[in-house]
Amino acid sequence: MESNCVQFLADKTILITGAPGFLAKVLVEKILRLQPNVKKMYLLLRAADTKAAMQRLRSEVVEIDLFKVLRNDLGEENLNDLVSEKIVPVPGDISIHNLGVKDSDLLQRMWSGIDIIINIAATTNFDERYDIGLGINTFGALNVLNFAKKCIKGQLLLHVSTAYVCGENLGLFQEKPFMMGETLSGNNKLDINVEFELMKQKLKELQHQDCSEQEISQSMKDLGMTRAKLHGWPNTYVFTKAMGEMLMGNYRENLPLVIVRPTMITSTLAEPFPGWIEGLRTIDSVIVAYGKGRLKCFLADPNTVFDLIPADMVVNAMIATATAHSGETGVQTIYHVGSSFQNPVTFGQLHESTARYFTKKPLVARNGSPIIVSKGTLLSTMGQFSLYITLCYKLPLLILRLINIIYPWSQGDKYNDDSRKIKLALRLVELYQPYLLFKGIFDDLNTERLRMRRKESIKELDGSFEFDPKSINWDDYMANIHIPGLITHVLKQ
Secondary structure: OOOHHHHHHOOOEEEEEOOOOHHHHHHHHHHHHHOOOOOEEEEEEOOOOHHHHHHHHHHHHHOOHHHHHHHHHHOHHHHHHHHHHHEEEEEOOOOOHHHHOOOHHHHHHHHHHOOEEEEOOOOOOOOOOHHHHHHHHHHHHHHHHHHHHOOOOOOEEEEEOOHHHHOOOOEEEOOOOOOOOOOOOOOOOOOHHHHHHHHHHHHHHHHHOOOOHHHHHHHHHHHHHHHHHHOOOOOHHHHHHHHHHHHHHHHOOOOOEEEEEEOEEEOOOOOOOOOOOOOOOOOHHHHHHHHOOOOOEEEOOOOOEOOEEEHHHHHHHHHHHHHHHOOOOOOEEEEEEOOOOOOOOEHHHHHHHHHHHHHHOOOEOOOOOEOOOOOOEEEOOHHHHHHHHHHHHHHHHHHHHHHHHHOOOOOHHHHHHHHHHHHHHHHHHHHHHHHHOOOEEEOOHHHHHHHHHHHHHOOOOOOOOOOOHHHOOHHHHHHHHHHHHHHHHHOOO
16 A cells, blocks of 8 residues: 555655755655655755756765665666656755745746745754854744745645754653743743844954954854853754744744754665765764774763664654645644654663674774774763863873973974864864763654554555654664764765
8 A cells, every 4th residue: 555655745846945965865865766756846955056056966966875776776867857857956045035046937936836845954063153053043944934935835834953952951852842032041031033133243343343254253153152051052053943943933824834853863774775874973973983993082971862863764754744734724743753762772882882893893094904992981971071181181281282392393293283182172072062961852752643643544565654763773773774884975985
């Protein structure tokens, strides 16, 4: 029996922002592979013009390894024909009115034809410049909502946020929307327009002071982190994403709005093939540094639950939620898509799996010899980590600095290099600390109800819309799918 998700996608016109990002690409490939009778997909890409947008579509989406299953099934020529028929690359930018689409005829075609709007576009840098974070994650989300309202046939707006809009609190986080002006600190009223004006005023001051681009950028980053922490969020990324959710929820009117909040997205579990990933994501930097023998100590509580979820499961959940809510009136529904409630895995387990993998299958150094890894030291509090760094790195560095003062020609470059590395390491730990020591669990009651309804009403032909984390064996996933995928697709070894 064909699933109702496949039926739902037939003859639909869909706008997808955030291409050619990681998640958007997995979504586009999935739709083309399982429902080639989709009517049209408009992909919003940052590009100077249509020609540049088409070039990005080809080189950064269609021609990459992710599409090899489709390429093998259809052949190169048929795949190109399918892409030309079904996908319209649109040069644009969600931080601009009407998503930056300049072609008035194209705008009218989009507004008259689009059924479903899926907003994946975001900046995910934790310490993003405040002006950029507000422009994309906050007011960009509002721009997408306003664009969706102009779509005559619009049946649903699906917005991809992040589960970590919850901040650093402990306990069980429920799937509930933010109220306009809500803060996590509890002692300050949040006015998003005031935040925007503060940012503009600061930017204007910096420009009048003839600050360099580097100085402006750092000041904007500092402002974002300061404002985020004032209102109870750990960084600019989740703060601006939370404000984006508030604006969408407050101004949605009768447009059905689904907000999908994934946790830490990892490589594909099964589709289009296991282990596809692009770039180093969340925990991957740690895995790669460990495999290269560079990680001797790390800030992490071995009992902390790391909420991971494969990219194809996130995409499957997105399509399932769109199918369930399309055409409803005035509904706003939140879905957590993660694993911590249904099938938790701790950092200690992930550490063990990673250590076993690289012990059996070490990476190869430039000289051709295998890189031998040690288990390393896990430090479960920031105090322990700071003490370790001081004793093992800062004190030796101070001695090196004294030598540099006495004999300035001897160790100067080494001191400066090591000092930079330590400052960078501490900066990264500061940014990632809220997630490395995170003590929350994400309740996924809405997502579980959706899974149960689907199991009762339909049987997928091949499990092609699976998004139940209970089906994941974490040891097997790490050893046979995720780490090999990292080595193949990111390290290119």
